[in-house]
Amino acid sequence: MAERPDPIAELTRDTRRLVVGVIAVLLLGLFFLWRIDNTRVEQLRMDLIDRFVPSFEWTVRPVAAVARMVGEFQSYTQVYQQNEELRRELQAMRGWREAALQLEQKNAQLLALNNVRLNPRLTFVTGEVMADAGGPFRRAALVNIGRADGIRDGAVAMDGLGIVGRIAGTGERASRILFLTDSSSRLPVTVKPSGQRAILAGDNGPLPVLDFLDGTDAVRPGDRVVSSGAGGLFPPDLLVGQVVAAPDGRLRVHPAADFRRLHFVRVIRPGPSETVSGPGDLIGALIPQPDAAAEPGQ
Amino acid sequence: MTALLLQRVLVASLGTIAIHLPLVPVGQAGEGIANPDLLFCLLAACVLRRPEAVPLSLVLVLGLLADFILGRAPGPGALGLVLATEHLRRRSPGSFLAEWLRAALLFAAILAGIAALLALTLAPLPGSAVLARYWLATALAYPLVAAALRFALDTPRPGVPR
Numbered sequence: 377m378a379e380r381p382d383p384i385a386e387l388t389r390d391t392r393r394l395v396v397g398v399i400a401v402l403l404l405g406l407f408f409l410w411r412i413d414n415t416r417v418e419q420l421r422m423d424l425i426d427r428f429v430p431s432f433e434w435t436v437r438p439v440a441a442v443a444r445m446v447g448e449f450q451s452y453t454q455v456y457q458q459n460e461e462l463r464r465e466l467q468a469m470r471g472w473r474e475a476a477l478q479l480e481q482k483n484a485q486l487l488a489l490n491n492v493r494l495n496p497r498l499t500f501v502t503g504e505v506m507a508d509a510g511g512p513f514r515r516a517a518l519v520n521i522g523r524a525d526g527i528r529d530g531a532v533a534m535d536g537l538g539i540v541g542r543i544a545g546t547g548e549r550a551s552r553i554l555f556l557t558d559s560s561s562r563l564p565v566t567v568k569p570s571g572q573r574a575i576l577a578g579d580n581g582p583l584p585v586l587d588f589l590d591g592t593d594a595v596r597p598g599d600r601v602v603s604s605g606a607g608g609l610f611p612p613d614l615l616v617g618q619v620v621a622a623p624d625g626r627l628r629v630h631p632a633a634d635f636r637r638l639h640f641v642r643v644i645r646p647g648p649s650e651t652v653s654g655p656g657d658l659i660g661a662l663i664p665q666p667d668a669a670a671e672p673g674q
Numbered sequence: 675m676t677a678l679l680l681q682r683v684l685v686a687s688l689g690t691i692a693i694h695l696p697l698v699p700v701g702q703a704g705e706g707i708a709n710p711d712l713l714f715c716l717l718a719a720c721v722l723r724r725p726e727a728v729p730l731s732l733v734l735v736l737g738l739l740a741d742f743i744l745g746r747a748p749g750p751g752a753l754g755l756v757l758a759t760e761h762l763r764r765r766s767p768g769s770f771l772a773e774w775l776r777a778a779l780l781f782a783a784i785l786a787g788i789a790a791l792l793a794l795t796l797a798p799l800p801g802s803a804v805l806a807r808y809w810l811a812t813a814l815a816y817p818l819v820a821a822a823l824r825f826a827l828d829t830p831r832p833g834v835p836r
Contacts, residue, residue: 396730399753406748406749407750407791407795410747411795421745424743428739429697429743435694436697436698439698443698508697511745512708512805513745513746580804
């Protein structure tokens with residue numbers, strides 16, 4: 377017996393197709409809106425995250441704790457070697473500490489002699505990494521500090537040692553850190569000791585690339601890389617990492633920040649930077665009008 | 675009716691968990707193994723077993739939430755999920771192997787679609803190796819999610835008439 381097409385089933389199927397088509401158009405529209413008006417959609421994203429993620433923190437936290445415990449249990453097996461290693465390191469560090477103290481004293485003396493005025497101390501807020509918002513398309517993390525703590529877009533985030541990334545997107549109580557390794561991250565850096573400027577460009581891999589480096593001869597693997605402060609976005613002389621030569625022949629940077637154990641993050645609050653307004657008074661007062669200058673001669 | 679509502683609530687809460695699991699900061703930012711897309715595994719496995727428990731609106735909301743919260747481009751991921759579940763909804767699940775293959779191929783198609791859309795609009799694109807790892811992790815996670823779903827929900831095996 378031939379199956380008769382059920383008109384009602386056919387109608388619902390057609391309606392369903394129409395609904396799916398409308399949804400597809402709307403979603404594509406949202407995507408193009410994101411490409412065109414990025415900041416507004418990103419603000420919407422941060423508002424959503426602000427609303428949802430902190431309310432889920434209580435679920436995320438125990439899972440993270442268990443995962444860390446498992447990781448730390450694995451390290452128990454190597455406790456003896458680690459202990460030996462730490463003793464050796466401690467011995468070396470004692471020597472360095474002595475040297476640092478002496479240098480600090482000497483530095484203080486020299487500063488007092490020279491009457492140098494240093495830049496004001498950077499102030500920072502430390503937050504806890506709330507969620508790892510990374511994935512194949514993004515390298516980012518969410519921290520539990522936001523606009524309420526004085527965090528602004530573009531502020532630099534560091535772990536104890538080196539730069540982690542910059543703030544890209546702030547909510548009221550949460551903000552997103554775009555890692556150095558993200559493919560849309562660009563950071564002006566200086567390679568020490570040669571002092572060459574370069575741009576550190578992330579490519580979603582673990583080692584970002586040193587780009588726009590003029591003359592690679594003076595740069596050796598192992599050189600320190602610090603932020604250059606060019607562009608005024610980042611403070612200068614914050615440690616970024618070390619130069620490594622990658623197998624693909626490019627110079628890359630091994631970040632000093634430990635992305636694998638990112639727990640606390642320090643976000644540097646840009647102070648009220650003083651701006652120089654006006655041309656300055658070096659030129660002197662305005663030139664007198666020609667008729668006013670001519671008057672005394674008459 | 676109540677059972678259906680209960681199933682939908684269950685799928686919705688499992689989906690929310692699947693979105694939030696990759697957010698757990700265990701700190702493997704980029705290196706090593708990739709996190710699988712658990713939401714895709716969950717929705718694909720559910721829609722093959724209990725299509726009525728996974729309404730279109732739920733897929734749309736979960737997909738958009740995942741796109742926004744996981745920091746992906748908003749839109750394409752949700753669209754991929756909607757199209758994939760609509761495709762799977764009309765299928766009668768065969769053997770598990772065929773189901774697994776179909777899900778893996780669908781996920782590859784979604785990734786290819788998203789990558790094409792990003793490339794077309796000149797957005798930054800992850801490397802193909804990263805995407806391949808992501809795909810592999812998701813494909814490997816699919817049987818685990820399906821098995822967990824079977825034990826947790828006592829859903830019938832695919833192929834058994836409902």
